[in-house]
Amino acid sequence: MSGAGVHGLTAGYAVNALDPEEAEAAERHLAECEDCRRDLADFRETAVRLAEAETREPRPEVWEGIRGAALRTRQLPPLAEEPGRARGGAVRLLPERTRWLPWLVAAACALVAVVLAGSLVSVNQRMDEEARHAAEMEALLAAPDTNMVEAPLGDARATVFASYEEDAAMLVVEGLPTAPPGMAYQMWWADEGGVRPAGMLKPSSNGRYSGMAENMGKPDELRVSLEPEEGSPEPTGEEMSVDM
Amino acid sequence: MRRTVGWDAGEASSPEEAGGGGPGGVDSLARLLRRTAAGDLAAFEELYRELSGTVFGIARRVLVDEAQAEEVCQEVFLEVWRTCARFDRSRGTVPAWVLTIAHRRAVDRVRSEQAASDRLAAAGRLEPEATPRDAVPDQVEHRLERERVRRCLGGLTETQREAVRLTYYTGYTQRQAADLLRVPLTTVKGRLRDGLIRLRDCLGVGV
Numbered sequence: 001m002s003g004a005g006v007h008g009l010t011a012g013y014a015v016n017a018l019d020p021e022e023a024e025a026a027e028r029h030l031a032e033c034e035d036c037r038r039d040l041a042d043f044r045e046t047a048v049r050l051a052e053a054e055t056r057e058p059r060p061e062v063w064e065g066i067r068g069a070a071l072r073t074r075q076l077p078p079l080a081e082e083p084g085r086a087r088g089g090a091v092r093l094l095p096e097r098t099r100w101l102p103w104l105v106a107a108a109c110a111l112v113a114v115v116l117a118g119s120l121v122s123v124n125q126r127m128d129e130e131a132r133h134a135a136e137m138e139a140l141l142a143a144p145d146t147n148m149v150e151a152p153l154g155d156a157r158a159t160v161f162a163s164y165e166e167d168a169a170m171l172v173v174e175g176l177p178t179a180p181p182g183m184a185y186q187m188w189w190a191d192e193g194g195v196r197p198a199g200m201l202k203p204s205s206n207g208r209y210s211g212m213a214e215n216m217g218k219p220d221e222l223r224v225s226l227e228p229e230e231g232s233p234e235p236t237g238e239e240m241s242v243d244m
Numbered sequence: 245m246r247r248t249v250g251w252d253a254g255e256a257s258s259p260e261e262a263g264g265g266g267p268g269g270v271d272s273l274a275r276l277l278r279r280t281a282a283g284d285l286a287a288f289e290e291l292y293r294e295l296s297g298t299v300f301g302i303a304r305r306v307l308v309d310e311a312q313a314e315e316v317c318q319e320v321f322l323e324v325w326r327t328c329a330r331f332d333r334s335r336g337t338v339p340a341w342v343l344t345i346a347h348r349r350a351v352d353r354v355r356s357e358q359a360a361s362d363r364l365a366a367a368g369r370l371e372p373e374a375t376p377r378d379a380v381p382d383q384v385e386h387r388l389e390r391e392r393v394r395r396c397l398g399g400l401t402e403t404q405r406e407a408v409r410l411t412y413y414t415g416y417t418q419r420q421a422a423d424l425l426r427v428p429l430t431t432v433k434g435r436l437r438d439g440l441i442r443l444r445d446c447l448g449v450g451v
Contacts, residue, residue: 011437016348017411017418037335042450043440044340049447050412051343053393054301056384062300062314067285067319073322077284080328134387141391148395157448159392163365172388174448194311210388 010036023157086152133216136212140166153224154240159224169223169244172210173201187213190221190241198222200231219244273338281329291319295339297348297386306350306415316353320346347412354415396446404439407432 012018013026062090140146143163150159156176162169172185179185185201198213201224213222222244225237274295279287299320323345331341340437397405410421422432444450 009433012411012418012433015408015412015436015438016344016351017421017436018394019417019419038450041336041340042444044336044344045446045449046440046447047347047412048298048337048339048343049389049449050393050443051298051302051347052386053390054305055297055389056304057297058300058314058317062296062317063289065318066292066325067289069318069322070288070325073326075281075325076327078281093386103312106363137387137451141387148392159448161388161391164308164411233408 010039013044014040015047053078053201059189061205077155105186133212136168137170140168140170140212149242149244151242153242158222158224158242160244161244162216164218165214167216168212169213169216169222169226170210171201171213171242172204172208173224174208176201176209176224178203178207179226179229182229183226184231186231186235187211188223188225188226188235189213189216189219189240191217191219192221195235197231199230254308270445277324277328277331277338279301280325280333288321288325291324291338296321298339298343302343302346303350304438305413307353308349313350316346317348319349351415355417360381392447396443399446400442401415401435404442407435407438408443411436 008019009022009026009029013023013030018026031041035226059071140161142161143165145165146161146163148159148161150157152158153173153176155173158170159174160169163215173185176185177193187201188195196215199211201209201211204210221241221244223235223241224237225235227237228236254269274292276287276291276294282290300313300317304310304315307316320342322341331338335341348349382437397408400408406425407418410416410424411418416424418432418436419429421436422429423448425432
């Protein structure tokens with residue numbers, strides 16, 4: 001079964017927009033339809049992105065309330081597997097990218113690297129740095145000619161916000177392998193004049209990397225390579241590129 | 245009325261441990277959730293730090309009212325604490341699970357209170373706020389995510405955007421949205437589905 005009816009039900013279910021009876025029908029149908037479960041997972045992941053755009057930290061009291069309530073609340077045990085119930089062992093709804101790369105050990109190393117890097121500068125300096133960075137980003141996003149490009153970068157996925165007027169670009173990459181200790185990702189501008197350094201990428205939340213690339217000029221490509229963490233004058237690692 | 249069994253809440257957890265995720269990524273959240281299921285309050289707090297901004301943010305967006313959004317935030321994390329041993333990662337990521345609970349609880353409240361007109365008026369805006377009111381510089385990630393979502397919403401047709409706004413952001417059922425817009429239910433279903441597909445592709449989900 002396919003078409004607007006069923007998929008409309010899946011979309012509506014994903015954003016909690018069904019009446020109770022419809023929701024029950026959707027759940028029955030989802031149990032039978034692997035494609036629909038995949039759609040549902042994708043729609044919910046889409047909704048996560050919509051929600052992330054609304055991010056705002058709650059007051060500290062909220063956690064205190066939750067912590068207190070958790071201490072008084074019994075946790076449910078895992079459900080026992082029901083005999084004879086089809087577990088559908090082949091069904092995997094995890095997005096592909098979560099299986100792209102062997103993150104497991106690297107994740108811990110990256111966290112250590114961030115902490116070490118952070119301890120080298122004073123808190124004040126870091127705040128200034130952050131404020132300056134935020135201001136640059138706001139200027140870039142507000143520039144009338146800012147263009148957004150999304151493209152693969154090696155096996156990862158890059159989003160570039162670029163403005164000729166601001167002579168800068170912001171790069172966010174999702175799905176890059178965590179840089180090994182002592183190494184970092186460096187950005188490069190490539191044009192007919194050659195390749196020039198464009199700044200470093202820093203790890204940010206959700207395993208993404210981001211960085212501001214300045215002195216853009218009129219580049220043909222934005223490239224990224226793995227380099228020693230202090231940066232290199234020219235690329236030494238394997239280069240991945242996005243057409244500009 | 246709240247559904248407690250669905251494609252997000254119940255059922256046996258997957259034995260699969262393979263998978264990836266960066267720092268703070270999908271995999272480390274799954275690990276935090278497993279530790280939380282074993283009663284580890286420190287892991288639960290870490291999980292809260294990772295997801296509370298998004299949970300509170302979407303609850304606040306749907307409910308408009310800050311106090312109600314805080315209550316929803318508490319309910320959501322308590323439900324996560326209670327039921328996390330039953331999370332099934334083969335059905336989706338930890339953020340998708342937690343935010344589905346959050347959105348459902350927020351729209352349940354909207355529907356039970358049946359919509360004071362001022363709340364509806366306030367919820368009428370579609371785009372994420374362009375300028376964060378927070379005093380601290382917004383995290384790069386959040387600012388860019390907001391910008392990206394704003395642009396992707398801008399890429400929808402007017403009617404698709406309206407369907408997404410009325411359901412996801414305002415908490416209407418598709419049927420209520422159809423009544424409001426005076427169009428057939430199937431029309432709204434189609435617009436919502438097409439809008440979500442376009443957003444999915446624009447936001448690079450599931451590639």
